[in-house]
Amino acid sequence: MSALFLLIGISLIVATAFLLAFVWSVKKGQYEDDYTPAIRILLDDEPGEEQQTNKQNN
Amino acid sequence: MNQQPKIHTETLCYHCGEPCRESTITAHNHEFCCEGCKLVYEILSENNLTNYYRLNACPAPSARERRYGERYDYLEDDKVRQKLISYTDGKTAQVTFFIPHIHCSSCIWLLEHLYKLDKGVKRSTVNFLRREVSLVFDENETGLQRVAILLDKLGYAPHISLEDVEGARKTVSNRQAYYKLGVAFFCFGNIMLLSFPEYFGLDTMRGEGFRNLFGYLNILLSLPVLLYADTGFFKSALNGFRQGRLNMDFPISLGIVVMYGRSLYEILSGTGAGYMDTFAGLIFFMLTGRMFQDKSYQRLSFERDYKSYFPIAVTALVQGEEKSIPLSELKPGTHIRVRNEELIPADSILLRGVAAIDYSFVTGEQVPVPIQSGERIYAGGKQVGASIELEVVNEVSQSRLTQLWNESELYHSDAKDFNSIVDKVSRIFTLVVILIALSAGSWYLYQNQLPTALNAFTAVLIITCPCALALSYPFALGNSIRIFGKNRLFLKNTKVIEKISRIDRVVFDKTGTITINGGAEINYHGETLEPFDRSAILSLASQSGHPLSKMLAKHLSGASLSHVQSYVEIPGKGISGIIKNDSYSIGSAEFNGPSAHSVDESAQTRVYWSKNKEVKGYFAMKNVYREGIQDVTIGLKKRGMRLSLVSGDNDSEKLNLKGYFPNGDDLYFKQSPADKLSLVKSWQNSGDKVMMVGDGLNDAGALIQSDCGIAVSDDVNNFSPACDGILDSKSFRLLPRFMDFSRRSMHVIYASYAISLIYNCVGIWFAIQGDLSPLFAAIIMPLSTVTIILFTTLGSGWMARRSGLSL
Numbered sequence: 001m002s003a004l005f006l007l008i009g010i011s012l013i014v015a016t017a018f019l020l021a022f023v024w025s026v027k028k029g030q031y032e033d034d035y036t037p038a039i040r041i042l043l044d045d046e047p048g049e050e051q052q053t054n055k056q057n058n
Numbered sequence: 059m060n061q062q063p064k065i066h067t068e069t070l071c072y073h074c075g076e077p078c079r080e081s082t083i084t085a086h087n088h089e090f091c092c093e094g095c096k097l098v099y100e101i102l103s104e105n106n107l108t109n110y111y112r113l114n115a116c117p118a119p120s121a122r123e124r125r126y127g128e129r130y131d132y133l134e135d136d137k138v139r140q141k142l143i144s145y146t147d148g149k150t151a152q153v154t155f156f157i158p159h160i161h162c163s164s165c166i167w168l169l170e171h172l173y174k175l176d177k178g179v180k181r182s183t184v185n186f187l188r189r190e191v192s193l194v195f196d197e198n199e200t201g202l203q204r205v206a207i208l209l210d211k212l213g214y215a216p217h218i219s220l221e222d223v224e225g226a227r228k229t230v231s232n233r234q235a236y237y238k239l240g241v242a243f244f245c246f247g248n249i250m251l252l253s254f255p256e257y258f259g260l261d262t263m264r265g266e267g268f269r270n271l272f273g274y275l276n277i278l279l280s281l282p283v284l285l286y287a288d289t290g291f292f293k294s295a296l297n298g299f300r301q302g303r304l305n306m307d308f309p310i311s312l313g314i315v316v317m318y319g320r321s322l323y324e325i326l327s328g329t330g331a332g333y334m335d336t337f338a339g340l341i342f343f344m345l346t347g348r349m350f351q352d353k354s355y356q357r358l359s360f361e362r363d364y365k366s367y368f369p370i371a372v373t374a375l376v377q378g379e380e381k382s383i384p385l386s387e388l389k390p391g392t393h394i395r396v397r398n399e400e401l402i403p404a405d406s407i408l409l410r411g412v413a414a415i416d417y418s419f420v421t422g423e424q425v426p427v428p429i430q431s432g433e434r435i436y437a438g439g440k441q442v443g444a445s446i447e448l449e450v451v452n453e454v455s456q457s458r459l460t461q462l463w464n465e466s467e468l469y470h471s472d473a474k475d476f477n478s479i480v481d482k483v484s485r486i487f488t489l490v491v492i493l494i495a496l497s498a499g500s501w502y503l504y505q506n507q508l509p510t511a512l513n514a515f516t517a518v519l520i521i522t523c524p525c526a527l528a529l530s531y532p533f534a535l536g537n538s539i540r541i542f543g544k545n546r547l548f549l550k551n552t553k554v555i556e557k558i559s560r561i562d563r564v565v566f567d568k569t570g571t572i573t574i575n576g577g578a579e580i581n582y583h584g585e586t587l588e589p590f591d592r593s594a595i596l597s598l599a600s601q602s603g604h605p606l607s608k609m610l611a612k613h614l615s616g617a618s619l620s621h622v623q624s625y626v627e628i629p630g631k632g633i634s635g636i637i638k639n640d641s642y643s644i645g646s647a648e649f650n651g652p653s654a655h656s657v658d659e660s661a662q663t664r665v666y667w668s669k670n671k672e673v674k675g676y677f678a679m680k681n682v683y684r685e686g687i688q689d690v691t692i693g694l695k696k697r698g699m700r701l702s703l704v705s706g707d708n709d710s711e712k713l714n715l716k717g718y719f720p721n722g723d724d725l726y727f728k729q730s731p732a733d734k735l736s737l738v739k740s741w742q743n744s745g746d747k748v749m750m751v752g753d754g755l756n757d758a759g760a761l762i763q764s765d766c767g768i769a770v771s772d773d774v775n776n777f778s779p780a781c782d783g784i785l786d787s788k789s790f791r792l793l794p795r796f797m798d799f800s801r802r803s804m805h806v807i808y809a810s811y812a813i814s815l816i817y818n819c820v821g822i823w824f825a826i827q828g829d830l831s832p833l834f835a836a837i838i839m840p841l842s843t844v845t846i847i848l849f850t851t852l853g854s855g856w857m858a859r860r861s862g863l864s865l
Contacts, residue, residue, distance in 0.1 A: 004268070041162070
């Protein structure tokens with residue numbers, strides 16, 4: 001059963017890693033603005049490319 | 059900018075989407091309404107940024123009516139710079155601008171591509187909800203002023219107010235709340251996992267080794283919860299206790315402490331498994347509830363005062379030379395220059411120039427008041443017309459307008475602190491629980507069973523920890539506040555819903571609240587308007603910035619424009635000019651000549667016009683009432699509210715208003731802001747719960763004083779004063795339904811209180827028998843919590859549908 005000691009230890013380490021990841025994401029400001037990134041991802045950078053696809057659609 | 063229904067034949071500007079009225083400029087295969095719009099288009103197309111127009115049609119603000127020449131000189135002032143720049147290492151600096159105009163994805167796209175327009179800008183990030191752009195720029199390549207001017211040129215003028223510079227900027231950071239939630243969840247999950255063997259009785263088979271290990275690990279894991287995550291509850295309970303109030307956090311804290319203490323004892327002494335899992339779970343659920351409640355509207359501010367309206371700098375005249383000085387350095391005796399449409403920052407005396415002051419900010423009256431040289435001008439007015447020179451007589455904070463704000467803030471102090479249902483319930487609840495715990499304990503003590511006595515005493519306190527009770531208010535009203543927001547009534551916090559549910563008198567302001575700002579119904583009387591005269595009057599009226607002229611120009615738009623010669627504007631009287639050899643004048647009756655006087659001066663505002671000194675006719679302008687005002691007044695009456703109207707205007711509209719405010723409602727006219735405030739006070743003193751509905755400029759004091767102040771706004775992102783809620787004018791007609799919904803939301807809370815009490819009774823039944831197993835606690839407490847969360851969320855949604863609001 002001593003394997004349990006090891007497993008509990010590992011599970012705690014993994015869980016702590018997730019907690020730290022969460023703390024890091026808050027610190028980086030990922031929870032400050034939960035709206036703009038959703039729009040930003042839809043904006044294309046290259047106007048040239050966009051123009052071409054528009055022409056094709058037309 | 060009022061959205062006018064667009065006529066389809068009109069050409070719309072490619073840049074701003076405004077109809078091109080006077081002159082259409084065709085360039086680069088697109089139509090523009092003015093040079094300004096064309097210019098911005100050219101800047102963007104040169105820099106390969108025309109994607110801006112592809113994301114949304116006509117995304118920009120019109121450049122036509124924009125005030126040019128704002129030079130942002132004050133941004134070079136060191137003190138101002140220091141306040142605005144949030145971080146700098148001498149080379150790279152970061153600044154965050156509030157830009158009210160941000161409204162669509164094109165805005166985000168353009169503002170995040172600023173680096174293409176100014177090489178010094180390293181990065182720009184938009185926060186859409188807060189309408190902010192935060193810029194990182196190289197101080198050697200560009201400057202604060204240059205960036206601000208660039209933004210202004212593109213139509214995204216940053217709003218920099220006195221508040222940004224004077225007050226410590228509030229960084230609304232709820233990062234702590236996220237950390238606490240994360241820590242609580244982490245501990246809760248792991249403790250739960252380690253407690254599973256205990257639930258299933260596996261531990262007994264494996265011997266003491268694991269039992270001890272799991273126990274100690276649980277203690278270790280619960281420490282961050284006790285020492286970090288739950289501190290907010292203790293603080294709040296302690297604060298309440300010091301003020302002699304037992305708030306909901308008191309029984310919570312009591313339960314937590316007892317629960318933790320007993321668990322610690324049980325584990326260390328080896329007598330039991332403790333309730334660490336329940337403890338961590340409760341804290342996690344309650345933190346979730348708090349977060350749910352606090353997630354309010356970041357982009358709306360409910361705490362604005364005059365500082366957010368005032369400019370941050372003014373143009374002072376030092377030995378005849380213009381110099382931009384910060385408002386805080388404005389002293390009595392300073393000479394300042396105020397240009398067209400600029401706000402008078404402090405009470406002053408007119409030295410030079412023709413002053414016509416628009417006091418709509420203070421009184422609601424839109425028609426400018428002419429001021430003679432040497433007369434006093436009060437802060438808060440706006441100059442209309444050419445620039446004027448003033449001598450400041452009072453400091454900014456000592457001026458009449460600012461004093462009104464300060465006074466009403468005093469009234470707003472804790473004296474009328476709102477007594478919520480939560481406070482009442484928690485007081486009774488706490489006392490009853492302590493009583494039960496004590497009597498259960500002493501009953502066993504009486505029978506000489508000390509261990510059972512302690513057991514029962516602590517078990518009662520643990521099981522009654524009013525977690526579910528505490529969660530019903532934030533979850534029910536948190537959901538309601540979201541539904542209100544969906545229907546365009548934005549509330550400051552959840553308590554406002556309870557306040558609204560108790561209202562029995564609704565007071566309306568007139569101008570801008572039940573009438574539409576800048577809108578008027580115009581009827582023409584007199585000789586037939588020939589097309590030629592029509593165009594002449596339009597040409598004349600569009601020269602002037604007077605609100606009546608603007609309305610008239612809007613009314614006549616469509617006629618062609620002609621050149622106006624020897625244009626004269628006499629403030630407060632009228633305007634005149636020569637068009638194609640005929641002299642025209644429009645304005646008040648006396649301005650146009652004695653013959654106009656014969657007409658009966660009745661209810662409306664009239665603008666006369668004359669050609670070659672001969673009065674031809676007049677335009678009668680009537681206020682336009684908001685659509686659905688009748689539904690609102692009748693609807694509120696039906697719900698047993700008393701209605702009143704307070705207006706800063708004269709009683710010329712009294713007859714019209716009588717139609718909207720049926721019998722027995724009080725109509726008050728010619729009320730100054732201070733009068734409005736004292737009227738609200740007198741109603742409150744006679745026991746009424748008053749809701750003030752106003753546009754928030756000249757009734758700011760009344761809004762704060764009332765039990766619930768609602769500011770009506772055409773654009774909720776514009777500035778509104780301190781209030782409890784901001785109502786989009788489009789949703790004005792929903793006001794009676796909002797009343798229903800707030801009352802029903804409270805019913806949901808009462809019902810959920812009943813449910814959680816039932817759970818508590820069941821829990822107490824087991825607890826007083828001294829037999830509270832950790833497994834039982836670990837089931838019943840989360841179960842009651844989840845029941846309450848589900849019930850309140852679904853309940854408030856159902857109530858919204860019953861009240862006729864969209865979800």
